[in-house]
Amino acid sequence: MLSSTAKNLYWMGRYLQRAKSTARLIEATQRMALQSRGEEAAGVAAIFGMEDEFRQTQEQGGRLASLIDFLVVDESNPSSIVSSIAAARSNAREERNNITVDVWESLNALWLELGSRLRSDRATLDRGALIESVKKQAVMIFGAAQVTLLRDEAYHFLQLGAFLERADNTARIVDVKFHLLRPDGDPHADKPDYFAWSEVLACIGAVRTYRRIYRSALDPAKVAELMVLRRDVPRSVHHCLWMVDLNMRELADAYGTRGEADRLAGELHTRLRYARIDKIFEIGLAKFLGGVRDDIATLSDEIGSQFLLD
């Protein structure tokens, strides 16, 4: 397998996951807005690191709707959903010969669908339906990858990209939301706002999961534990970094070599695996997550220099 193939599949995984996470996040935010809580738009902007852009849209009289357009359909925003899908599709198109027809067709179908939706009149564009499509099709694409791809190096690079992106996404959501809702960093400062905290869980689609696991009222410390440390929650930071480590080990076995990326992946996984939520709040959640996110960024760079030759 070529290095350029590894690189394309890694980025295909990242972009697809980015589109999927953004779709889910916006959906949760919109539902929250319908229940008329304040600050949702500011919160979303913060998650995407775009507070300045958001302030500008506010000065222009725009609010949540224009921010959402920026995140969903704006082709000039490289991280928007449509840009991410286009990028993933372009990566996949370059690797037509390294992915299955099922994976390619489901991704290409989504790209074609977005294209035809965007060509229609913007005033009548059904953003909700578009977001719903992205969520559904992304599941189809990852599902097709799961059941049809040969378990070779190419597959592991796709998985690496998707799980690194997802780990970073969840870490960012928890970081920003806690900062907004608990600026002092104390999870037990006052009575938790049910709507606000269920929205946090909804960002990773884990409201019902919370009930199944804890069978109790929403408690910010438990929300953090679920999203960061629970290994059995597929979008938790821990689960994703576990998967990253697993795929790194498969690659190391295949290649018979190990490097800094392998060490860092193992260290990150172990850090999440042995952490306890009360200890994390003692040192400060923001500090802990900041460290994890910095290391995820470093890991991505290390993977680049170790395998992808960029």
Add this chain to the structure above:
Amino acid sequence: MAAKAFDEMNSGTSGPGGTDSIRAPYRGVANWLARTSPERVAATRHEVDLFYRRHGITFGAYGAVDGHEATIPFDIIPRVMAWDEWEYLHKGLVQRVQALNAFLADAYGARDICRAGVVPESQILMNGEFVAMAQGLALPGGVHAHIAGIDLVRVGEKDFYVLEDNVRTPSGVSYVLENREVMMRLAPELFSAMRVLPVANYSEELLATLRSVSFSDDAEPNVVLLTPGHFNSAYFEHAFLADEMGIELCEGADLFVDEGRVYMRTPRGPQRVDVIYRRVDDAFLDPLAMRPDSFLGVAGLLGALRAGRVNIVNALGNGVADDKSTYTYVPEMIRFYLGEEPILSNVPTWRCDRPDDFKYVLEHLPELVVKEVHGSGGKGMLVGPTSSKAEIESFADLVRARPDNYIAQPTLALSTCPTFVGQGVAPRHVDLRPYVLSGRKVTIIPGGLTRVALKEGSLVVNSSQGGGTKDTWVLAPEAGSGG
């Protein structure tokens, strides 16, 4: 317009008293057409378009401004040939490509054919496609044109002509394979009624051909496909063939040369490459040897070729064998190298660099087809009978300015096949491009790519000029026919 064309379905004269106008190979298709409702046909055509888009089987015509991914129109009425028709073409194609390969080996070697006075040396040395660096190489098997696309036209029951030879990087074979997949899916009932010879083994034959021309005696030489990248109009085909063969699809940046060997970059480290099936033009292959501004090639590639460390398929400099002025010498090549009479005829061709021909051409422009010697894709040509006086006049000026750049041929009444058009089924002109594989042996999958001019009366079948494609069916020999 030219005389009434031979229609491959309806120009039959068999049956009791010569009354059956449907030619034998088309009986199944004619029955199917009579049975199938227009609604079913419309629905099927729509399905075809969806299938091609979803698969991303696209073709970017040069000059398309928006949406550079277009699909080539596919016509669902197959073009059918009987076994004996194909058998005849097959023999002629093998003969012609063997002669072309002998000529290329000679042109870049001793040039016996020039010394024998058959082909003037200037025809080779003064040719813009001649690559001096490719001289004196002993290529494995002596093969230069490993993949050849020979464009054939038909004008009568037994009259076929070679329109042109393509021995550089002929494309279109992916459509042969995909068209067949589509037909099997959409019209299984038609298929099961007729015994159609399969084409799906093309990729396997191609891989075997590529492996057979490695310099190394490795049992499984590493073959890669070199593409200019995903912005190239034929990128789909490159990815398709690499996938079918299970080989790596490389761009220039994926390969490098170290100490005279070619390697590909992988996460495991460098891996040696033995054969490169390149879909990149000669000029862009190696910035050290050819165009220095090329980002599509691999620096040092030609050095590795000359050192016998990597083979490049098709060979460099094949353009000297397939331009439209060399074309006129091919029948002589067949006699010279093989000592045989040509099975397939050339179209009579006037070369404008010959004074007599030049005079004749200018006097008869309204009835001729005039082409650039190095032109391709249906561009830079004049179809006299369908052109206006003004168009003919301005083209005459071009010919006068550079006579050596043009050849002319009579306007052939290309055969027609029934084709779905807006108003129903109507005859449209077709040609045929079979793909001839030459390695240690010569292989041709039955049939090839049928291109169809969708515009009424048009003789230009190129996809960049509004042409479409059809599935081409060669029927298995009838039991007892001895075929």
